[in-house]
Amino acid sequence: MHARISCIRFALVLLVPLLFASQAQAVIEIDITDPNIQPLPIAVTDFTGGSAEAGDLGAQISAVIAADLERSGLFRPIDKAAFIQTAAQLQGVPRFPDWRLINADALVSGAVTQQADGRLRVEFRLWDVLAEQQMAGLALTAPANNWRRIAHRVADAIYSRITGEDGYFDSRLVYVSETGPATNRIKRLAIMDQDGFGHKYLTNGKNLVLTPRFSPSTQEITYLSYVNDKPRVHLLNLETGQQEVLGDFPGMTFAPRFGPDGNRVVMSLAASGNTEIYSMDLRTRKTSRLTNSPGIDTSPSFSPDATRIAFNSDRGGSQQIYVMNSDGSGVTRISFGDGRYGTPVWSPRGDLIAFTRMVGGTFYIGVMRADGSGERMLTSGYLVEGPTWSPNGRVISFFRQDGGGSATRLYTIDLTGRNERLVETPQDGSDPAWSPLIP
């Protein structure tokens, strides 16, 4: 009897804890790496307007916005024919299931109003279709004839909110427009919006112009021009049209480039058979020599924090890329590959340096980190040269020639090597330079 009770106790003690065993819970952990690199599907609806004219303008504005986003390669605007909800129905909160149905991740809606003073007021909202909430909302006003710039600003705001990076659509490209045969080539400075609209010539072609460069902070351009067959670095103010020569040096000055604050210009000066890099303070016109080597030092480019300068030099026996402090000290070679490296350009983001490389008769446009690591070629061809960065350091513009005697065209490419696109110009184009965002 006593033994039987003990056995019952033993069994119950073993079994009773089973009642509480189910309380133990689990949390599943999982790691996910490396997303798919694909553009984000976005629906850009026509901006509504109170009048027929405003409505037409709204449609044009949304078209420019969609084109900007699509050209960046990071967005995929959805065909408007697929929209279920109309633009007029978007005055309140969208019916998000309708937009999820067409696989839109983001939605842009807006309205255009013509004010009594003739200015335009454009409102837009950016919606997260999956989270069903508004991501951004802005209102911009400007003269009516600047509606394209408003559209670019809206596209910049959308781009910035979704990618976390600054936009670049409200900017311009200056380049060398080329016409005529190779033996009598006419080269003129030209400027246009980054999407190719608003094209204008800045010079008349009488004097050879080369290597235009935009100031990062002001609406000024520096470029090389052969006046009276004498090459000099010129400064051109786009707002006032004022031009001037940056000093009269005993030699040839070329390859000018602004410093990040726009108050300095670095350039090469060839004198007495030697080419060195100089810096000039535009306010005092005081120059200082930065390099001192028997080799050819040229193509200087400031880092965005103005502490360092990248340039190319053949001081080591072959044309390679070097980095030095802004005072000329601490020269360090960062390229070590085969062939020749040239035209280094520091990204506005500060993380990469774009360059041109020539190996085995083929040209490449590539990028590398400031310490020379992570070298990667983005594109190649018979002739690809002259990289310039967009204001946000995401896109590179360059010029390409597909064969001797063929046309020279401007292109853009994403820094990942994707989305290479032709930039339409009236004639051949070379040596592009990207402006900062227009203030």
Add this chain to the structure above:
Amino acid sequence: MREGVLLSGVLHIFVLLLILFGIPWFWEPETLRMTATPVTVVSSDQLTAPKVTQEKKTEEKKEEPPKAEIPIAPPAPTLPDPVVEPEPPTVPEVTENQVVPEEAPNPEPQESANPQEEDTPEPVIAEQPKEETPPEPIPVPTEQVAEVQDVPVPPQKPEPPKKKEEKRKDETKKTNEEDFVGEVINKLADEQTAAVPPQEEVPANEPQTEGIPQRLPAGEEDALRNYIRQCWFSPGGVAAAGELVVTLEIKMNPDATLRDVEISRADRARMGDPTYRSFAENAQRAVQKCGAGGKVFPLNLERDYGVWSYIIARFRESDFY
């Protein structure tokens, strides 16, 4: 008497140890019923009715049990990237004004850069020393950028059902030698309450947000990872690639549909950085997209809901390109 006291004491200590450390041995029968899942990519359709063989393993119970209730999977082999095909839109309810969505083609820029429409400017011959035509001043419009004042408040999301509190009934059975069972139950309940902080009991159909961190079997984990990854898009080229990691808290419904996904509290503190915010929102959007429209996640419904109702997912973008 002495013998009984000794035996009782030993058994009490044994039971306490089992309760404190989760009684892993008692999960064994459920684990033993699972078959080894293949380490291959399985589509979500195939996993709606996962294969679980109901083999009788009474004889195997006598063998040594596995060392872990859910074995830690070896590193999965490198799988080919899943083919991401655009999902065909589900057939919606027919309404009068509905437009059947078509596959969105890449729209061509409606306004092409066509400077050829411009008249070729006549070159102006300037006088020395200004030999070049002064450019037209580029107009710089003044702008006002203001936040929209009348931002509509989006509709409130329905509040999650409140957790019911169940009070345990106090058991007040008399104890004597014949009611030893009642005495044991009382003692176990008291000791468990003392050992574990008092918690609100969560109903069986609510995600269990606390528990022992575990990993799914290799095949199931790969299936879930690939399912979410196919919805995860990024522009690439992020300057901080390699440093971006975000943890999402995913709550599932009992039918393996998505209930909610949130960025972890620790990572929410970093949302002031635009780059990080974009990365985190991208990851969150991926889970939302995978769960939109009641889509079912590839989870083994045969497994206890409490095991997989709460998923901690860490997203990491390691490659710059």
